[in-house]
Amino acid sequence: MTRLMLGTVGPIEWAAKAAFYGVAAATLFSAWVTVSARNLFRAALGLAGALFGVAVIYLFLEAEFLAVTQLLIYVGAILTLLIFGIMLTARIADPSVPRWNQQVRASLALALGLGLGLCGIFLTTLWRKPVSDSVPMAVLGRSLVSSYLLPFELLSILLLGALVGAMVIARKEEP
Amino acid sequence: MIVPLPHVLCVSAGLFALGLFGALTRRNAIGILMSIELILNSANLNLVAFNRVWGSPDGLGQVMALFVIGIAAGGAVVGLALVLAIFRRQQTISADEIRLLKG
Numbered sequence: 001m002t003r004l005m006l007g008t009v010g011p012i013e014w015a016a017k018a019a020f021y022g023v024a025a026a027t028l029f030s031a032w033v034t035v036s037a038r039n040l041f042r043a044a045l046g047l048a049g050a051l052f053g054v055a056v057i058y059l060f061l062e063a064e065f066l067a068v069t070q071l072l073i074y075v076g077a078i079l080t081l082l083i084f085g086i087m088l089t090a091r092i093a094d095p096s097v098p099r100w101n102q103q104v105r106a107s108l109a110l111a112l113g114l115g116l117g118l119c120g121i122f123l124t125t126l127w128r129k130p131v132s133d134s135v136p137m138a139v140l141g142r143s144l145v146s147s148y149l150l151p152f153e154l155l156s157i158l159l160l161g162a163l164v165g166a167m168v169i170a171r172k173e174e175p
Numbered sequence: 176m177i178v179p180l181p182h183v184l185c186v187s188a189g190l191f192a193l194g195l196f197g198a199l200t201r202r203n204a205i206g207i208l209m210s211i212e213l214i215l216n217s218a219n220l221n222l223v224a225f226n227r228v229w230g231s232p233d234g235l236g237q238v239m240a241l242f243v244i245g246i247a248a249g250g251a252v253v254g255l256a257l258v259l260a261i262f263r264r265q266q267t268i269s270a271d272e273i274r275l276l277k278g
Contacts, residue, residue, distance in 0.1 A: 031189070070244065
């Protein structure tokens with residue numbers, strides 16, 4: 001990382017930077033489609049784009065394992081589940097159904113103010129010099145089964161509970 | 176790191192703001208769920224970015240992000256099950272048409 005920061009700015013680095021900003025813009029646009037699309041199926045496709053963009057940003061942050069996990073779990077599993085849910089519930093593409101409720105103006109002002117305010121804070125803060133290097137995948141795996149073993153196992157219990165609970169909630173009621 | 180940290184954080188703030196807007200304004204319950212997924216992703220992005228520049232050597236930030244992804248999966252499953260159950264009873268999943276508890 002220091003090698004990249006200290007060296008002269010080459011064409012490859014420029015290309016990487018341009019790629020990052022392109023991916024960031026595409027991610028934010030997809031997120032906007034997610035929250036604004038009238039057709040809920042289109043919103044789900046926008047969410048797929050946003051999640052994919054976040055996975056690519058993970059690659060820029062040198063977190064390869066997380067990027068792949070993001071693709072497998074979010075884009076592969078959660079999104080499929082959401083699309084199933086959308087298709088099982090009717091009236092998804094009906095143009096007479098309003099997409100937003102009456103709080104649009106207040107929410108837009110709140111979200112815009114919060115986003116721009118946070119951005120301004122991030123850009124004007126004097127950050128310390130970066131110190132740590134990227135985490136190798138072997139270190140990540142080892143700490144998952146040593147230092148953070150207890151939350152790891154608790155997460156598996158939580159997922160089991162969610163599985164059973166979802167089946168109980170969503171099954172047909174007995175006559 | 177190729178790009179400066181504040182720019183990554185700005186992307187995360189934008190995702191959070193969009194997710195917040197969607198969660199507050201969407202009428203469809205599945206739309207609200209999708210907005211919440213956006214918010215969780217922005218939090219994950221922050222965890223990974225900060226872990227990259229000032230993280231602990233054992234990768235705590237990435238481990239936390241993995242846990243968040245797992246919990247988000249559980250939340251989506253239960254949320255969708257609730258949406259399906261509500262749809263079966265009420266024939267609607269608009270969040271402002273579900274007012275069983277309103278006196």
